[in-house]
């Protein structure tokens with residue numbers, strides 16, 4: 009028998025043995041199925057599973073039908089866009105040889121030691137380092153050590169550079185070099201804000217302990233001039249011939265790494281960067297075969313990945329159980345000397361410990377990341393699809409800081425998420441958003457400070473510092489906004505929905521420039537990430553590639569995210585005594601109620617800093633119309649879409665594209681591309697002075713999920729807040745019920761019929777992103 013056929017037979021025999029465990033009740037059907045996928049791989053499971061469980065049809069027909077429905081649920085779906093993410097990103101190509109058990113002296117931990125046991129990924133064994141993984145140098149021969157340069161990959165699990173260092177077969181010296189100037193790059197990025205720096209301090213401390221547990225040690229150094237100089241000194245001091253690291257993708261850090269690579273190589277030192285920070289290397293993503301229409305949207309990005317698949321991502325790598333140590337350790341400094349966790353001091357010498365709440369809120373270790381992931385996959389994931397906006401419930405993963413600091417690899421996360429029985433499509437799509445952000449940053453390195461749509465730079469932005477301060481400190485007088493900003497200040501985090509609410513408030517109602525919001529977030533978020541934060545603030549600030557087609561209302565948005573006011577009560581305790589129907593709009597409370605609740609505006613809770621919300625929205629809209637008129641060369645006359653000047657890399661790709669992408673070349677040799685543009689902006693151009701309410705495409709969303717739902721909520725809300733909460737409650741129950749049915753593989757409830765949609769459709773002239781006007785590049 010050919011070896012591969014024999015291996016296949018072995019795997020099937022393994023599955024048959026596992027089948028007995030299910031029959032005996034030692035393993036549940038879900039777990040059994042997961043193990044099959046893991047042992048056979050998706051293709052073989054698809055073709056063989058039903059045959060393998062056939063004997064059950066007589067032995068235990070209910071188990072047989074249960075397993076059949078699990079199988080069908082897993083493979084049946086007319087795999088919609090989201091579910092194809094893995095394919096698009098060319099993931100999870102488990103090779104047959106990865107299914108063998110690691111050998112006794114392998115430095116990889118056996119699979120049972122992996123932190124999260126429940127998914128198929130972790131029940132499988134994973135890819136072995138290639139070549140020699142023996143960690144001991146030959147007796148008596150002093151091998152030059154490997155410098156393992158840690159940056160934002162502070163983990164043992166699924167760390168390609170770490171495993172790569174074992175393959176060299178030499179002693180390994182893990183180093184961390186702190187170089188804040190290099191992190192910041194050329195513009196105002198605030199790459200390492202306060203909360204983020206504090207997290208880094210804690211994460212380094214945890215990671216250093218992890219390394220010690222496997223017999224190694226993390227050498228901390230302050231960059232001496234630059235990382236390159238420090239590395240060169242280390243090479244001289246230790247005699248290292250190899251430097252390994254996992255790649256970073258911020259353009260300025262990539263440039264630094266390229267310089268390091270070539271300078272070291274000139275000195276005869278091998279330097280290698282591994283890819284693992286994103287699912288796809290953003291520099292390898294191309295628009296070829298897809299075009300530029302819809303650029304900036306996650307669907308467009310996923311199409312690009314699908315059309316131009318990169319190398320297979322493979323399965324996550326196990327953490328090593330030991331690292332070979334060098335005979336000589338270079339002298340480092342203590343972690344505290346880096347000053348990352350330093351707190352300001354008062355005049356009397358006492359410390360201002362602003363991070364106390366952050367410490368209470370998070371476990372900064374790699375184990376903490378795994379525990380969060382496991383908790384999410386066991387619980388929140390089931391509500392994620394429809395309820396991720398809830399601020400009052402932990403329905404999202406809260407994994408962003410761990411992903412940012414590489415304490416969890418996106419590959420590991422995706423692998424486990426795909427193993428969850430509901431294979432959450434929306435959640436998986438979020439990882440594509442993350443990659444999209446990095447791709448955008450590589451295309452537009454000034455994304456963190458320069459608006460991509462030129463006219464919007466000229467908007468009449470406000471410079472009201474008091475407004476800015478009130479927003480930053482959660483003292484705007486709008487409870488929902490204040491609760492979110494206080495949560496951010498105290499814990500370094502808020503969920504995605506709340507980030508939209510506070511960003512909308514800053515931009516559409518306070519007219520403060522998006523860069524202010526970006527910088528504040530960079531300073532206060534523990535997950536502050538230049539690429540994601542900049543992309544999101546550009547989109548919120550109306551000038552990103554995929555700018556938001558909505559504005560969140562600071563009161564009505566509570567219907568979706570905090571219907572009973574518990575979130576507001578938690579962070580704005582001075583409002584705790586107000587009833588549900590008024591907690592989001594305390595200014596509507598009658599005086600006796602205020603007295604009973606002990607609320608005095610301007611004293612116990614701030615007055616609203618702006619009250620004329622509708623008027624402010626109208627002005628914001630009129631201002632946009634004004635600059636779009638003034639900078640008419642950046643507006644496509646035919647479609648009303650904004651033009652964005654494309655960077656050189658996309659222009660080169662566009663040159664190979666056909667006309668349908670609608671590129672226009674201007675005098676200055678700019679390649680201008682029409683991009684997705686908010687419909688209310690297009691309409692406003694026709695009547696620039698009209699107010700926001702009369703604009704049929706008014707973008708203010710009351711909730712976030714659908715405009716139809718918003719309209720109903722807004723209608724009820726105007727009359728009776730409680731009725732509106734009840735309405736929302738019923739809707740929510742229906743949605744959860746249908747989710748439950750989907751997860752359990754039950755047929756869905758009959759679809760509601762005859763729902764009118766006011767959301768414009770593809771036929772609507774304003775919803776079309778053009779594909780026509782073209783001229784060639786000169």
Ligand SMILES: Cc1cc2nc3c(=O)[nH]c(=O)nc-3n(C[C@H](O)[C@H](O)[C@H](O)COP(=O)(O)OP(=O)(O)OC[C@H]3O[C@@H](n4cnc5c(N)ncnc54)[C@H](O)[C@@H]3O)c2cc1C
Pocket residue numbers: 396404405406407408409411412438439441442443445502503504505507508511529533535536537538540541542544545548
């Ligand atoms: C104005 C604004 C600023 C933001 N700034 C940041 C930031 O600095 N750092 C950051 O990590 N996220 C940022 N986000 C995106 C998003 O809000 C957070 O990633 C998310 O709230 C983190 O919580 P979670 O891990 O529970 O997310 P989940 O919903 O559980 O998502 C899982 C992971 O997917 C990624 N992700 C989720 N949403 C997005 C998104 N919209 N774009 C890109 N990746 C996403 C994150 O890595 C996240 O951890 C911002 C969003 C807005 C609206």
